[in-house]
Amino acid sequence: MAARVCTICGFHYASPEDSAEHLALHKRFLRATRALGYVPQDGPAQEAAKQAAWPVVRDAARPLEERVAAAEAILRAQFDRSLRNTIFNGGPRDWQRHPSFEGYVAQALWRGTSFPPEVEEILLEKYGTAPSALRGTYWTPARHVA
Numbered sequence: 608m609a610a611r612v613c614t615i616c617g618f619h620y621a622s623p624e625d626s627a628e629h630l631a632l633h634k635r636f637l638r639a640t641r642a643l644g645y646v647p648q649d650g651p652a653q654e655a656a657k658q659a660a661w662p663v664v665r666d667a668a669r670p671l672e673e674r675v676a677a678a679e680a681i682l683r684a685q686f687d688r689s690l691r692n693t694i695f696n697g698g699p700r701d702w703q704r705h706p707s708f709e710g711y712v713a714q715a716l717w718r719g720t721s722f723p724p725e726v727e728e729i730l731l732e733k734y735g736t737a738p739s740a741l742r743g744t745y746w747t748p749a750r751h752v753a
């Protein structure tokens with residue numbers, strides 16, 4: 608039997624025994640994305656977006672606004688991966704505290720990015736910085752905040 612992938616939540620399962628786990632995660636994904644009004648891209652879409660955007664970000668011959676838009680596409684893919692990870696692997700309500708895209712970018716900029724300085728400068732003007740709760744590119748919930 609070929610591995611199947613749920614087209615809604617992206618769950619991979621190889622045998623019918625995975626159904627209970629899938630159902631729980633599927634319901635969690637639907638509840639979160641309905642409440643957020645936003646559906647993060649799945650893994651393959653995230654990878655495709657990043658692969659298309661990196662050469663544009665690095666191409667100094669292109670208009671700066673185009674390179675900044677490509678950097679935002681990369682950040683969007685990272686944000687989507689972080690949000691999906693929080694929905695699926697975080698506590699049941701952690702996704703409610705995941706930063707917005709704008710907040711996520713401000714945290715990424717606080718840590719520093721690997722974008723060229725002229726691109727990062729525009730992002731800093733647009734998003735500012737915020738103390739980062741990112742570990743790598745993943746947001747991590749602080750569980751002990753009063």
Ligand SMILES: [Zn+2]
Binds near residue numbers: 613614616617632633
């Ligand atoms: Zn599903």
